[in-house]
Amino acid sequence: MSPLPRAITDWFAAKGWSPHPHQQAMLARAGDPATLLIAPTGGGKTMAGFLPTLAELGETPPEGLHTLYVSPLKALAADIKRNLRTPVEEIGLPIRIEDRTGDTSATRKKRQRADPPHILLTTPESLALLTSYEDAGRTFSGLKRVVVDEIHALAESKRGDQLMLALARLETLCPGLRRVGLSATVEDPGAMARLLARHPDRCEIVLADPGPDPDIAMLQTEELPPWSGGGAAYAIPAVLAQIRRHRTTLIFHNTRAQAEIFFHNLWLANDDALPIGIHHGSLDRGQRERVEAAMVRGDLRAVVCTGSLDLGIDWGDVDLVVQVGAPKNVKRLVQRIGRANHRYNAPSKALLVPANRFEVVECVAALEAVRAHALDGDPRGPGPLDVLCQQILIAACSGPFAADALYDEMRCAGPYTELAREDFDDCLAFCATGGYALRAYDKWQRLQQRPDGLWQLRDPRSAQRIRMNIGTIQDTDTLKVRMRGRGGRALGEVEEGFAASLTQGDTFLIGGQIVRYEGLREMTVEVSRDAGRKPRVATFMGTKFATSTQLSARILEMFAQENWPQLPRHTADWLALQRRVSHLPQAGRLLIESFAHDGQAHTCVYGFAGRNAQQTLGLLLTKRMEELALAPLGFVASDYATLIWGLEPLADPAPLFDPAALRDGLEGWLAGNAVMKRTFRASATIAGLIERNIPASARKTGRQATFSSDILYDTLVKYDPGHLMLRITRAEAERGLVDFGRIEEMLRRVGDRIDHVTLERITPLAAPLLLEIGRVPVAGQAEERLMAEEAARLMQVSGLEGLSGR
Structure with missing residues (x-):
C-alpha cells in the first residue's frame, strides 16, 4: 500500500474518518497499470481515485503535471476542483489544482500548457485539444496517472472512443502511464476493463461494498x-x-x-x-x-x-x-x-x-x-472510423508522424484493438486528399507525405481550423432566445427549425415561462413575456431514449405470468382483458393483431424493439404492404409496437417479415432518405470533411451548412459510391437513427413463430397507440384510391356522375 503522508492521516483523524476498504484497495494498487473502481454513489469514488496522487505528491510535490482527471461534464470538473481543494487546503499541501474546459480563458489555457498544475481536471474534448499541440510532449512530460470519472457515461458514446484514442496518444508520450476508471453503474466490468486498459489482462477491478438497496x-x-x-x-x-x-x-x-x-x-x-x-x-x-x-x-x-x-x-x-x-x-x-x-x-x-x-x-x-442489481447495456462494437479520422488530423497538428507507428498506437485504444490496417489506410488517405471524388479540391488536400515517409500537414496554418473542430458532440443548429429590448436577458436556445415555424404572436415555453415570439433579429429569437395563453413547446435538442433490450425482455417475462400481483389493479385488469380478447406478446414469438377501426383496416405489430426500430419497421412494412396492394395509409410507433392503418385487411403477415425483403426495403429507403443526409453531415463533421466552427469572417447559417453537406453527399453518391464517408454514414444510420440491428435481433428471436390474430375491434394493448403522437402518413395507392372515391362521391352528390365519361 502507498503510505499516506502524516499530514493526510492526521486530517482524516481530526475529521473522525478512516479510509473505506475500497479506498485502501486503490492505495494498495496505486502502481498497477490500470484499475477500475466500481463503487456506489456517495461512496467516495473520487477520493479513492485521488488518494494515490496525494500520497505520491506528498508535502513537497515536484513541478509539473502528475495526474489528469477526465470528466464527462464541465460542471463535474468544476465541482471536483472545489471538493478536492477543500482537503488539500485544510491539510496544507502545496498542490496546484486547476480545471481546463471550454469555459477556461485562452490566456489561462496557454499558461497551463507551459506551466501545468500538479492536478489538471478536464473533459475529453479539451484533452484531445491539448494533445494536438507541438509542445504536448513537454506539457505531459511528468504525467503519471489518468483518472476517468463516470467512465460508463463516456463509454456509451463517441466521446469515449475519442478519449481512449487520446489515452493511447498519452501512453506514447508518457510510457508507463497508469489509468484509473471510476463508476457506480457498470453492467459488464470485464468489458469496461478491456476498454480502459492498454493491456486488458492487466486491469484490476475493485468492487466496493454496494451499500444498502435504494x-x-x-x-x-x-x-x-x-x-x-x-x-x-x-x-x-x-x-x-x-x-x-x-x-x-x-x-x-x-x-x-x-x-x-x-x-x-x-x-x-x-x-x-x-x-x-x-x-x-x-x-x-x-x-x-x-x-x-x-x-x-x-x-x-x-x-x-x-x-x-x-x-x-x-x-x-x-x-x-x-x-x-x-x-x-x-x-x-x-x-x-x-x-x-x-x-x-x-x-x-x-x-x-x-x-x-x-x-x-x-x-x-x-x-x-x-x-435484482441487473443493469442493462448493449455492446457498442468496434470504434467508429469518423472518430479515427479526427484523431489522425489531431496527430498531424502535433507534428510529423509515421503511419506504422500511429496505426500501432491506435490499436492500443480499447475500441480499436481489432482495427484493420486497410481501414486505417482508408482513413489516412481520406485525411490526406478527401477521397477520389474530392481530391481535385485544395480544400481537402490536408496531409502530404515527405520524402522520408513521414506524414505532415500540407499547410501548417490549417492546424488552427482543425483544432477549432475537435470533438464528437453534435450540436443541433440552434438560435439564442432573448427578451426583447436593449440588453434583454438571455433565456436559452431553441432549434433553428422550430424558430423558422414561428410567426409573430406565437407563444412557447422556455425556462418554465411562457414567452411571445416577437421576431428574429441578427440570428436571435426575440421574445416578450406572455402568460395569457396556452403555449407551444420549443423543439429542444437532446436524446430521445429507447427502452433497452434487457428492459423490454423483462416486460415480456412479466406478460408470461398467470397474474400480476406486483401491478396496480387497474393495470393488471387491463392486461387480463388483453389476454382474454387476444394474446399477450411472448418473448419467442411475434404477435400481430388485425382489426377494423373507424372504417379502416388496422394492423398492430408488437416487436418490442425500441422506438427507433419500431419506427423503421413501420416504414419498411408499409413499403412492403404497398408492393402487395394492401393500400396502407399511415403508421405510428411506440417503444413496443407499430400500428399501421390502410384500406385492405392483412390476411397473411409472413411475406411482410421475410428478412431478405426487409433488408432490400431498407436499402432502397436509405438510398433516397433524408436520414442518410443527416447522418452524413454528423459523421462528416466529426471526420473533418465539414467544418462545424470556422473563423467569424466565413461563418454560415445552419441551413447553409446543411445545404453544403447535401451537395457533398449527392456528389459522393453519384461519383464515388464506395467513398469512406458513405460507408461510415451507412453504418451510423443503421446503428443510430434507424436501429435496424434491433429489427434483425427481433427477427432472429421470433423466427417464423408469428401469431396473427384477427379481431372484430381494437384491443386494450393497441388502443393507446391511437393516441400516440408522431403519426406518419403514407402517400401511395391508398391516397389515390381515396381521392378517386371522394371525387366520384362528389360527382354523384352533384348529379354530374354521367359527365365523367364525356
Whole structure:
C-alpha cells in the first residue's frame, strides 16, 4: 500500500474518518497499470481515485503535471476542483489544482500548457485539444496517472472512443502511464476493463461494498395514469405533496420538452409558492448556474431537470429523486437514484411516476431490475472510423508522424484493438486528399507525405481550423432566445427549425415561462413575456431514449405470468382483458393483431424493439404492404409496437417479415432518405470533411451548412459510391437513427413463430397507440384510391356522375 503522508492521516483523524476498504484497495494498487473502481454513489469514488496522487505528491510535490482527471461534464470538473481543494487546503499541501474546459480563458489555457498544475481536471474534448499541440510532449512530460470519472457515461458514446484514442496518444508520450476508471453503474466490468486498459489482462477491478438497496417505489396517486401521453400531469398533486415532505427533490425527465411542460404545470399548481427551479441543457448557462448555486445553498425545494443533473455532482441536501416517465434504461435509473442521500451506506430514496398505463408495466419491470442489481447495456462494437479520422488530423497538428507507428498506437485504444490496417489506410488517405471524388479540391488536400515517409500537414496554418473542430458532440443548429429590448436577458436556445415555424404572436415555453415570439433579429429569437395563453413547446435538442433490450425482455417475462400481483389493479385488469380478447406478446414469438377501426383496416405489430426500430419497421412494412396492394395509409410507433392503418385487411403477415425483403426495403429507403443526409453531415463533421466552427469572417447559417453537406453527399453518391464517408454514414444510420440491428435481433428471436390474430375491434394493448403522437402518413395507392372515391362521391352528390365519361 502507498503510505499516506502524516499530514493526510492526521486530517482524516481530526475529521473522525478512516479510509473505506475500497479506498485502501486503490492505495494498495496505486502502481498497477490500470484499475477500475466500481463503487456506489456517495461512496467516495473520487477520493479513492485521488488518494494515490496525494500520497505520491506528498508535502513537497515536484513541478509539473502528475495526474489528469477526465470528466464527462464541465460542471463535474468544476465541482471536483472545489471538493478536492477543500482537503488539500485544510491539510496544507502545496498542490496546484486547476480545471481546463471550454469555459477556461485562452490566456489561462496557454499558461497551463507551459506551466501545468500538479492536478489538471478536464473533459475529453479539451484533452484531445491539448494533445494536438507541438509542445504536448513537454506539457505531459511528468504525467503519471489518468483518472476517468463516470467512465460508463463516456463509454456509451463517441466521446469515449475519442478519449481512449487520446489515452493511447498519452501512453506514447508518457510510457508507463497508469489509468484509473471510476463508476457506480457498470453492467459488464470485464468489458469496461478491456476498454480502459492498454493491456486488458492487466486491469484490476475493485468492487466496493454496494451499500444498502435504494428505497424505491412507484408513486401512489389518486388519479389513474392516462392511456397515452408523456406529460404525467395527472401526478402533479402527488408530486407536490412529496416536495412538501422533503428537503430537496430532483424531478428527472427523459426529454427537455417534457421537463418544460411538467415544470409549467407544477408551477401553476404550486399554491404554497415553494421555491422550485428548472435545469436542462438548452437553458442559458447563467440561468443553469443560478439554479446550481441555489441548490448548493439549499434554497430550492425542488428542481425539474433532465440528464444535465444525472452525473456525480453533489448538489446539496437532496433527499428524494422522482423519475417522471418510464426510465427506459435501468443503468440510467440507478445513476439518477444515486443523486438522493449522496452519502455512503445511506439508502437513496426514489419514486417512479409512469406517464401512461403501459409505462406502469415498464416502471415495475425497472423496479424489479434495480432490486435484482441487473443493469442493462448493449455492446457498442468496434470504434467508429469518423472518430479515427479526427484523431489522425489531431496527430498531424502535433507534428510529423509515421503511419506504422500511429496505426500501432491506435490499436492500443480499447475500441480499436481489432482495427484493420486497410481501414486505417482508408482513413489516412481520406485525411490526406478527401477521397477520389474530392481530391481535385485544395480544400481537402490536408496531409502530404515527405520524402522520408513521414506524414505532415500540407499547410501548417490549417492546424488552427482543425483544432477549432475537435470533438464528437453534435450540436443541433440552434438560435439564442432573448427578451426583447436593449440588453434583454438571455433565456436559452431553441432549434433553428422550430424558430423558422414561428410567426409573430406565437407563444412557447422556455425556462418554465411562457414567452411571445416577437421576431428574429441578427440570428436571435426575440421574445416578450406572455402568460395569457396556452403555449407551444420549443423543439429542444437532446436524446430521445429507447427502452433497452434487457428492459423490454423483462416486460415480456412479466406478460408470461398467470397474474400480476406486483401491478396496480387497474393495470393488471387491463392486461387480463388483453389476454382474454387476444394474446399477450411472448418473448419467442411475434404477435400481430388485425382489426377494423373507424372504417379502416388496422394492423398492430408488437416487436418490442425500441422506438427507433419500431419506427423503421413501420416504414419498411408499409413499403412492403404497398408492393402487395394492401393500400396502407399511415403508421405510428411506440417503444413496443407499430400500428399501421390502410384500406385492405392483412390476411397473411409472413411475406411482410421475410428478412431478405426487409433488408432490400431498407436499402432502397436509405438510398433516397433524408436520414442518410443527416447522418452524413454528423459523421462528416466529426471526420473533418465539414467544418462545424470556422473563423467569424466565413461563418454560415445552419441551413447553409446543411445545404453544403447535401451537395457533398449527392456528389459522393453519384461519383464515388464506395467513398469512406458513405460507408461510415451507412453504418451510423443503421446503428443510430434507424436501429435496424434491433429489427434483425427481433427477427432472429421470433423466427417464423408469428401469431396473427384477427379481431372484430381494437384491443386494450393497441388502443393507446391511437393516441400516440408522431403519426406518419403514407402517400401511395391508398391516397389515390381515396381521392378517386371522394371525387366520384362528389360527382354523384352533384348529379354530374354521367359527365365523367364525356
